[in-house]
Amino acid sequence: MTLQAVPARYRIASRTAETHDTVTLGLEPLDRPIAPHRPGQFTMLYAFGVGEVPISISAPAGPGLVQTIRSVGAVTQALCEAGQGQLIGVRGPYGTDWGVADAAGRDLIVVAGGIGLAPLRGAVLAALADREMYRRIVVLIGSRTPEELVFAGELEAWRALGADVRVTVDRAGAGWTGNVGVVTQLLDGAEIDPEESLVLVCGPEVMMRLTARALCHHGVAPGDIRLSLERNMRCGTAECGHCQLGPLLLCRDGPVVSYQQAAPLLAVKEL
Numbered sequence: 609m610t611l612q613a614v615p616a617r618y619r620i621a622s623r624t625a626e627t628h629d630t631v632t633l634g635l636e637p638l639d640r641p642i643a644p645h646r647p648g649q650f651t652m653l654y655a656f657g658v659g660e661v662p663i664s665i666s667a668p669a670g671p672g673l674v675q676t677i678r679s680v681g682a683v684t685q686a687l688c689e690a691g692q693g694q695l696i697g698v699r700g701p702y703g704t705d706w707g708v709a710d711a712a713g714r715d716l717i718v719v720a721g722g723i724g725l726a727p728l729r730g731a732v733l734a735a736l737a738d739r740e741m742y743r744r745i746v747v748l749i750g751s752r753t754p755e756e757l758v759f760a761g762e763l764e765a766w767r768a769l770g771a772d773v774r775v776t777v778d779r780a781g782a783g784w785t786g787n788v789g790v791v792t793q794l795l796d797g798a799e800i801d802p803e804e805s806l807v808l809v810c811g812p813e814v815m816m817r818l819t820a821r822a823l824c825h826h827g828v829a830p831g832d833i834r835l836s837l838e839r840n841m842r843c844g845t846a847e848c849g850h851c852q853l854g855p856l857l858l859c860r861d862g863p864v865v866s867y868q869q870a871a872p873l874l875a876v877k878e879l
């Protein structure tokens with residue numbers, strides 16, 4: 609087993625409930641930390657005795673890890689229920705990153721659907737830390753309901769640091785005075801300069817397909833649109849083949865790929 613394939617022990621240093629089914633864990637290494645990561649990469653998180661799952665890193669480069677997990681099955685439920693101080697195993701970091709700095713001198717546009725904001729949070733924070741490098745930083749977020757919005761408590765701080773953050777919900781409850789509708793509707797008001805934008809998109813696959821198509825209608829080149837694709841992953845090291853999508857092994861060649869690369873493959877079903 610290569611060193612990279614052996615989980616490092618991390619302690620849960622903080623635990624924040626984002627929504628009824630989603631938790632953000634702050635993780636600190638107990639002994640050997642994993643290698644430094646870049647925003648967009650993921651780790652394999654191991655709940656001892658339950659199993660291992662791929663989860664994106666929600667933090668910019670730095671010593672600790674921040675990972676936001678939605679409880680959908682046995683492993684993610686165990687991770688979401690883990691308390692402060694509990695140990696989990698971490699392998700990685702794996703995969704490609706958003707390449708945020710490629711937007712230097714241009715507009716960085718981030719489009720997130722639901723928990724898709726988790727893989728993008730590190731990119732937003734990295735860009736805001738170098739705010740003057742970018743012409744504009746625009747963050748467009750779609751959530752099913754106001755209650756399901758992740759990182760809701762951070763969005764004002766992102767605005768204060770110079771991001772134009774806009775939120776829309778599919779279904780508004782009492783007291784919601786913001787936008788209602790799908791996230792692609794926010795593109796129309798975002799004054800996208802197609803020649804001078806790099807767009808990062810993450811959310812359910814159908815949302816990413818529709819967003820990428822709408823961006824192309826706005827004149828953005830497919831090579832300037834990046835998506836984070838999810839497939840069933842097991843090894844994380846391009847050995848098992850579970851995450852194959854056409855010619856790509858997404859744990860190695862993804863999860864972040866350009867729309868130019870992804871468009872012909874998105875009609876291909878997972879093997």
Ligand SMILES: Cc1cc2nc3c(=O)[nH]c(=O)nc-3n(C[C@H](O)[C@H](O)[C@H](O)COP(=O)(O)OP(=O)(O)OC[C@H]3O[C@@H](n4cnc5c(N)ncnc54)[C@H](O)[C@@H]3O)c2cc1C
Nearest residue numbers: 661662663664676677678680681682683684726838839863
């Ligand atoms: C690169 C990558 C990054 C990810 N980042 C995050 C993240 O930041 N936060 C987060 O909450 N989740 C993330 N996921 C999804 C997460 O890995 C799955 O939810 C998890 O593997 C489910 O495992 P489980 O044992 O809890 O549930 P299971 O019992 O394995 O699955 C429960 C349900 O979720 C579906 N499912 C399982 N795996 C996936 C998947 N990869 N994509 C979509 N549906 C799936 C199953 O079909 C089933 O319907 C990511 C996945 C990938 C590939």
